[in-house]
Amino acid sequence: EDQVTQSPEALRLQEGESSSLNCSYTVSGLRGLFWYRQDPGKGPEFLFTLYSAGEEKEKERLKATLTKKESFLHITAPKPEDSATYLCAALKAGTASKLTFGTGTRLQVTL
Amino acid sequence: GAGVSQSPSNKVTEKGKDVELRCDPISGHTALYWYRQSLGQGLEFLIYFQGNSAPDKSGLPSDRFSAERTGGSVSTLTIQRTQQEDSAVYLCASSTGGGEETQYFGPGTRLLVL
Numbered sequence: 001e002d003q004v005t006q007s008p009e010a011l012r013l014q015e016g017e018s019s020s021l022n023c024s025y026t027v028s029g030l031r032g033l034f035w036y037r038q039d040p041g042k043g044p045e046f047l048f049t050l051y052s053a054g055e056e057k058e059k060e061r062l063k064a065t066l067t068k069k070e071s072f073l074h075i076t077a078p079k080p081e082d083s084a085t086y087l088c089a090a091l092k093a094g095t096a097s098k099l100t101f102g103t104g105t106r107l108q109v110t111l
Numbered sequence: 112g113a114g115v116s117q118s119p120s121n122k123v124t125e126k127g128k129d130v131e132l133r134c135d136p137i138s139g140h141t142a143l144y145w146y147r148q149s150l151g152q153g154l155e156f157l158i159y160f161q162g163n164s165a166p167d168k169s170g171l172p173s174d175r176f177s178a179e180r181t182g183g184s185v186s187t188l189t190i191q192r193t194q195q196e197d198s199a200v201y202l203c204a205s206s207t208g209g210g211e212e213t214q215y216f217g218p219g220t221r222l223l224v225l
Contacts, residue, residue: 004153032211043115043202043216044154051211087154091211097142097161098170099214101153 002027004090006102013109016077021086021105024070029093033071035064036087038104044087047073078109113137115217117203123223124193132188132220136205143186144206144214145178149199157201160186161208193224 007022025033032051036044048057050066057064061082063074073086085106089099116135124130136143145157156170160180171177175193180186190197200221204214 034213036216041218043204043218046213046215049211049213089154097206097210097212097214098144098156098159098167099146099154100156101146103151103153 002090002092002100004088004100004102006086006088006105008105009103010106011108013075013078013107015079015109015111018074018076018078020075021073021107022070023073023088023102025088025090026069027090027092027100030090031093032091033066034089034091034099035071035073036089038085038087047086075107078107080109080111083107083109115203115205115215117201117217117220119220120218121221121223123225125225126195127192129189129191130193130222132190132201132222134186134188134203134217136184136186136203137215140205140207140215141183142206142208142212142214143180144204145186145188146202146204147199148202148219154202157188190222193222195224198222198224
């Protein structure tokens, strides 16, 4: 069965304390790995798509990387406004574009 | 430009009542998706529309759930005879096509069944 697992479930960082969030997947025929950010009471906001192992993408303090089994979201020198739940989702070949989501990592960044 | 919009933003209903949730996709997007997000669980795929093709209904949890898309734009998700376990956030997303394109999400409808 296709599965996407995120760890840790929750992470508390101090401002400026860099860390990484993990997304491991068991999906055969991966077509894409998506990262979203979700603030409380809002819908997921798109961050990145990664299509092949070795690919990296960056946006401000965030960098996403992809291997054949997992993806990492690296957060460098986070700020309180980076506090949110980060979701990853896998798109499998032949699944008519339906994403399989992990349960997310709740990130809190404190001063 | 305008993003995906959903209405109502919140809905409280009594067990056994029917509810309709509405989604307006981004203009020009041909693909539309419905997901459900329950507390402590990941987003769960419900149904997918692509252009004039037959929808992929493989994620609908029971025959109480149905959805339609009129004129290739607005979509309505209907839940008949609601149950308490239907309480969740219902999210709609749209994309430019049905391939690997990014899905953009609306703010969701928070449904509470009493």
